[in-house]
Amino acid sequence: MGGTAGAVWGRAEQQDFRSRVRGTLLGVAVGDALGSPVDPLALDAIREAHGPEGLADLAAAHGRRGAVTHLTQLTLFSVDGLIRAQVRRDTGAWHPPTDLHRAYRRWVATQRDWGPDLRRKDDGWLAHEEWLYVRRGAPRALLLGLGDETMGTPEAPKNPGERGPEAAARSAPFGLLVGWEPQLVAQLAVECAAQTHGHPTGYLAAGAYAVIVHGLARGESLDAAVQRALALLVARPGHEPVTDALQHALGAVRQGLPSPARVTGLIGAGTAEGLVAAAVYCALVGEDVRHGLRLAVNHDGASAAAGALTGGLLGALHGETALPPAWLAELEGRPTVLELADDFAMEMTQGPALHGPAGSSPGWLTRYPRA
Template identity: 60%
Template sequence: MAALWSRDRLQDFRARVRGCLVGGAIGDALGAGIEFLSLAEIREQHGSDGVTGYVTAYHRHGAITDDTQMTLFTVEGLIRAHVRRDTGAWHPPTDLHGAYLRWKATQSEWGPDERKDEGWLVREEWLYSSRAPGSACLRGLEDESVMGTLERPKNPDSKGCGAVMRSAPFGLLVGWRPELVFQLAVECAVLTHGHPTGYLAAGAFAVIVHAVMQGAPLEEGVRIALELVKSRPEHAETAHAIEAASAAVRAGVPSAERVEALGQGWTAEEALSIGLYCALVAPDMRTGLLLAVNHGGDSDSTGSICGNLLGAMHGDTVLPADLVAELEGRGAILQLADDFAMEMTQGTTLHGPEAGETCWTRRYPPT
């Protein structure tokens, strides 16, 4: 890939990857302290404008939740899928399943001492903290030996937002065709969320990120996503939610009440609709993120989705510096973003079938 890209394009790609991952984490952290409050309670506690910055969650400002945790392990799984290709194996859902099992370990184990040979991310001590993980995500990973598939998905009745909120990284695969990005996101969503709305919303979100990562207008990403969603059975809820977000843009001045008309964000289609709407109407990053979290519902997930989109659209230079500075795990998130960009553009110089063990394969073991 790198040989085909100019220096400017490579720099733009890295900036957008950073923007997507850090932007999503900021949105997640902005919503972390208010996700279980009604809009009236948010305004009572934080004023008529709601939250205007980080509020205390998990005993600190800038704390991330399971949304960012799982997104980071999605990125790691994608890197390791590409590294494992050196062995002749290529089945990314298997690698993502392994990544999510490593995430699950951080939700129950006290620390990383027993994880010495499983790559660097699972050894990050700050990740060993349970941040209100979704029950479907935990249930879907209980039987570690059995992966969910489209034919036999885990939790076939679950359409919670736990799959869509972690799916932005699939959209970072800019060398892939949109339909393949969509398919991979769907196949990895059913590892934990088997309801069609749960996995189609994840696929749609990934495709929208994929479009804006390449400089397309957000509306173009929506058009592509709708085409792919409508080509699948049982697409009505997801398609309606995407169309509702677009219709809300034309309905008038953005407001928390208009956000709440799209739902609360606990389900996949509502979280996607709210995050998408806020990104569509956002005049700038901060305004869009605050609109995405100040509502009664799953504020961290809708903030995360909006942040992923805006960051992928504009790159890391638009991220509000004060919010970046106080973000939990910022160094690790940036490191993972840069590692992903290197793997996607210069992977052949980092590892290969004949290279044996390298510093890169110790960071991202092909197992």
């Protein structure tokens, strides 16, 4: 399944890719952090707490400003799993969904254990980051789906009735596999989503979101990236709810000034397809990143998921420098996000030099063990 980017990367291409990787991961995290304080609130309650315009800046949640939730945690472990898959490919063991499942199982340990076990060298560096060992609202579907060694697949998914947005919200990193064909990006996102979200709506929304991020990371417009996702979805059984939601998002752009009511209408029952559609809408109509993210969190729906999904799109579209510096300055775990983003960019552009047949870097294999 898939491959690495095979072309020789020039300096300008490497810098652009690194900016988009950083932008995507930071965008997910800052959107998550913006929405987290108001996640359980209806719009009236948000306005009562934060004024008639709603939430306009980072607010306190989980004991601090800029705190992230399980959505960011799992996105980081998606990146870790993708890097580990590339490293393990040298051994002839090439099945990325398995490596992602192992990464998500390492995340489950952060929800169960008091802190990292530094004796477990095969866990790699991300699982040794102490700040990740906190519970931040992970729903039961995630903990159950990843609670044992059995890996869900589209043919035999975990939680077959689960349609929530969590799998989609951890899927932005799949879109950063810019050397892969879009249909392979979609397939990997679908297979990994089925590990926790077994309803076709849940895993197809994840696949669509990954393909949209993929188009943006390759320099396409957001509209073109959505059209590509729609074209790929048509061949998938059960695609209609996701296809309809994305088409409604595109249509809503032409229906006048953006409003919380329009975002709430797109979100609907709060299932994955509605949250992805709302994120597309907010990214399309936002005057800038700040406006798009504020629109994404001020409504009656799941603010953290909508913020994370919108942030991933805007970060992939515009790159790191478009994100609000004041928000990034207060973002929980920002050094870890940046370090992981740079490692991902390095792996995708220079992987053979780090662990190829001609030689390997012991430091890299300590960070991302083959075991």
